[in-house]
Amino acid sequence: MEGFATLVLVFSILRVSIAVDTLTVNQVITDGEAITSAGGSFELGFFSPDSSRNRYVGIWYKKVATRTVVWVANRQIPLTASSGILKVTDRGTLVILNGTNTTIWSSNSSRPAQNPNAQLLDSGNLVMKNGNDSDSENFLWQSFDYPCNTLLPGMKFGRNRVTGLDRYLSSWKTTDDPSIGNFTYRLDPGGSPQLLVRNGSTVTFRSGPWNGLRFSGFPQLRPNSVYSYAFIFDDKETYYTFELVNSSVITRLVLSPEGYAQRFTWIDRTSDWILYSSAQTDDCDSYALCGVYGICEINRSPKCECMKGFEPKFQSNWDMADWSDGCVRSTPMVCQKSNGFLKYSGVKLPDTRNSWFNESMNLKECASLCLGNCSCTAYTNSDIRGGGSGCLLWFGDLIDIREYTENGQDFYIRMAKSELDAFAMTNSGSKGAKRKWVIVSTVSIVGIILLSLVLTLYVLRKKRLRRKGAEINEREEDLELPLFDLHTILNATDNFSNDNKLGEGGFGPVYKGMLQDGKEIAVKRLSKESRQGLDEFKNEVTHISKLQHRNLVKLLGCCIHGEEKMLIYEYMPNKSLDFFIFDGMQSLVLDWPKRFVIINGIARGLLYLHQDSRLRIIHRDLKADNVLLDNEMNPRISDFGMARSFRGNESEARTKRVVGTYGYMSPEYAIDGVYSIKSDVFSFGVLVLEIVTGKRNRGFNHPDHALNLLGHAWTLYMEGKPLELIDASMGDSYNQSEVLRALNVGLLCVQRTPDDRPSMSSVVLMLSSESALHQPKEPGFFTERNVLEGSSSASKHAIFSGNEHTITLIEGR
Incomplete structure (x- = not known):
């Protein structure tokens, strides 16, 4: 009996000691x-993964x-029963034994x-150390050196160049099988x-x-509010690592x-993991999608094209959207001192394994080298700071290149002098031909001018009074919108430097600029290849120049110089709304109070x-991309290129x-081309739900x-579960009654029938009051489908834009 009591006492001591963070030579951990x-x-x-009876030793979030x-220790050799134990040996190793003591x-x-012992640190690192020696340099072993599929804060993701230790991630085979899967993620030296x-x-x-x-890439x-990051590259180690900015995250x-x-x-509130970011974002991130000397642009169709001076290696394959064979030079390269370089901007740099x-060198020395x-095909700066x-x-060969709208890089590709001369001539136009044309035309026209001089003077005299009146009217119109000269815009944007490029849409590129008085501006430059044209340019000038409101972007003026047409706006430092609400990292900036202010604005x-404006304006393209945010995160509606105005008693129109x-x-x-103020109300409802x-x-x-999203939101709302719709990144910052009211108003705005939708005056009132709201009817476009499906008496000539760009679909009447 006394021996039994002693055994119970020892067992109790063992159980208590296991409750702490350290395991010594005299202790074991059994299953459970x-x-x-x-x-x-x-x-x-x-533990056992879901739907698996195998047992593994692992580390998980408490x-x-x-x-x-x-982290999993025995990921390749699971235990098939719950008889395993984990122990520390006197040689300073951790071992897992099965039921047969193997x-x-x-x-x-x-x-x-x-005096070895194993300690589980609060970082998630399991370390084997001697006694109380907590110096990481002296650890006998640590799990952070042998990651599985997960990189935690403080882990080193890379190589020790002295010992050859390679810390990389390897995927699980499936969500239920932690054994090594098909994929690895590692630093290539x-x-x-x-x-x-x-x-x-x-x-x-x-x-x-x-x-x-x-x-x-x-x-x-x-830099963000969640984690900081660094890349270490020295004689001893090369690795990427990150640390938490907020330890509670x-x-x-x-x-x-x-x-x-x-x-x-x-996210504690929803008890769920949310996707914060992903390395692979779209098809252009698929390695070598466009082959060698091909370049990928996700918003272009097709995605792949050859770089300048190159052509498809097999055109027939490219015609079938098979770009894997890539491109070859249009003119074979002969290595000569006369070779030069063509600059590419805003791209992901090519594969650097070769x-x-x-x-220590500068860019000029790099080009010379x-x-x-x-054998050198291209060069650039290794550090852009x-x-x-x-x-x-x-x-x-250069491979795996793609274009970016922001944070891309410049690099310079080697080209033959003849190719560079051809590009220069194409860019500048055939000046010689133009000069000859001018001479011949001038000689021919001189005679006509002399013969017509008397008649011209007579006609001018007759029209003088009418022309004066027209000039007065034109000046009055010009006074409504200031004109900027091209020289001022070029100076403000540093000759449209790629460093000042804010983005690009259907209209063309947008650049940040600074006038001589220090005022920051945004310049929308009409692209020659723009899918929107001069009509949209004039339309935007016509409508927005007459509008003044704190929630509309302010048009400062325009610039028209030859074929160059530009709109100059006040600069919005916080970009557009879509940049925040659809980005896992940036969405954390917008708590509910800010979002509610944006909705109301x-x-x-x-x-x-x-x-309330002089003309009743229908925007026709209200979306998150077209809502800009000022320095205080107040919303400004922008992009009036598609807008239309109503006069008198007009309430709707067909196009x-x-x-x-x-x-x-x-x-x-x-479907039918019918637009009215209720069309904008529908777009507003979609935006509220987003x-x-x-x-x-x-x-x-x-x-x-x-x-x-509309059908999903309406269904949850009708089932009494609207709070499941709330963006998890808002945490607990939201006011429940405001969120429910916003959801109700949003669903009322997207009802199928225009007459059922409220006017914007009603919307503003509903958002600011506590009055009872109607129950929303089923929304339009309840499921994802082609908007051109269904019967319609109208012919369809539609221009649909994606979140950033426009696609034209034409169907005969």
């Missing part, structure tokens, strides 16, 4: 037991309601052990280091090289079984357009040329049904 880090963030023990495993997994260590996702040995994604601020990577980077590198953030770099080496420094050279701006953005257009407008949910209506998908 666990140790917890000192701060309670992580737990180590035995404070997360849904068990989320971040070692199925062991850590390694080449250092001598003295060849040339200028970059991160590669591989399926087996095949590269599927590439981050591009580090440029001092971010990886070239991660334009979305920027839980975030992790995961390589999924499908090969996607994704960052998730835990590259060379030097951090490349020109003197016949402070105007650029360092040298990066490519050798061999847009409503007041529309009310002014529909009711054969439907313009707008799929996902925001009302049914009667998209602001509340953080989801786009266009492309919305749900695993349980085929409804779009």
Whole structure:
């Protein structure tokens, strides 16, 4: 009996000691037991994945309601029963033993052990150390050196150049099987280091090289309020790492079984992980989609085209949308001193595995070095900070290049002098031919002018009075909108420098500028290839020059110089609304109070357009992209190129040329071409639902049904579950009654029938009062479908824009 009591006492002591964060040589963890880090963030023990009976030793979040495993020890050799144990050996290793006392997994260590113990740190790192030695340099072993599919804050993602240790991620085989899957995500040391996702040995994604601020292929990577990041590159180590800015945030980077590198953030309110960002964002991130010397642009159709001076290697394949064979030079390259370089801007740099770099050179030295080496195909700065420094050279074919609208880089590709001369002539036009034409025309016209002089003087005299009257009227119109000369705009934008480019839409590129008095401006430059034309330019000038409201963007003037046509606006420092609400990282900036202010501001701006302005204006393209935010995050409605005005008693009109953005257009407008103020009300309702949910209506998908965002929101609202719609990134900052009212108003605005939708004056009143609201009827476009389906008596000539660009569809009457 006394021996039994002693055994019970020892067992109790053992159980109590396991409750802390350390495991010593005399202790074991059996299945069902666990140790917890000192701060309670992580737990180590035995577990089984969902739908699996296999047992594994792993580490998971302690404070997360849904068990989320971040590291697995025996991922390749699972236990088939709950008889396994984890113990520390006197040699300073961790081992897992099965029911027959056979070692199925062991850590390694080449250092001598003295009083070894294993400790689970609050970072999630399981370390083996000697006694109380907490110096990470002296650890016998640590799990952070052997990651599985998850990168945690403080982990090093890269290589130790001295020991050869390679810390990389490998995917689980499936969500229920943590064994090593098909995909790896690791730092490739060849040339200028970059991160590669591989399926087996095949590269599927590439981050591009580090440029001092971010990886070239991660334009979305920027300083933020959630985590800080760094890339360390010295004689000893090369690695990427991140640390939390706010310790209360839980975030992790995961390589999924499908090969996607994704960052998730835990939201306590919804007890769920939300996707914060993804390395792969679209098809252009698929490695080498356009082949060698091909360049990808996601908003172009087709996505791939050859670089200047190159043509498809097999045109027939390109005609079938198979771009994998890439492009070849139109003129064979002969290495000569007369060779030069063609600049490409705003791109993801080509694959750097066959590259060379030097951090101490400048760009001019870099160009000279490349020109003197016949194998060098391109060059650029290796570091873009402070105007650029360092040298990066490519050798061999250039592959995996794509264009970006922001945070792209410049690089210079080697070209033959004849090609560069041809480009220069194309850009400048055939000046010689024009000069000859002018001479011949002048000689011919001189005689005609002399013969017509008397007649011309007579006609001019007769029209003098009428012309004076016309000039007076024209000056009065000009006074309504100031004219900027081209020289002023060129100086303000640094000759339309790519560094000042804010973005690009159907109208053309938009540049930031600064006038001599220090005033910041935004310049919309009508592109020669613009799908919107002179009519839209004149339309925007006509309408917005007459509008003045705090929730409308202010047009400062325009510039017309030959073929150059530009609109000059006040500069909005916080970009457009879509930049925030649809981005997992940026959406954290917009709490509910800010979103409610934005909703109300847009409503007041529309009310002014529909009711209070000199002309009743129908915007016809209201969307998140066309709502700009000033420095205080107040909304300003912009882009009036598609707007139309009503006079007198007009209430609606019909058009054969439907313009707008799929996902925001009302049914009667998209199908029959009928537009009215209720068309804008529908677009406003879509926008309200997007602001509340953080989801786009266009492309919305749900695993349980085929409804779009409107149908999904209406269904949950009618089922009494509207709070499930709220964007998780808002946390608990929202006022429940305001959110419910906004959702109700949004659903009233997207009702199928125009007569059922409220006017904007009613909307403004409903948002600002506490009166009872009607129950919304089923919305228009309840499910995702082609807006041109269905019967219609109107012919269809439609211009639908995506979230950023316009697509034209023409169908004969």
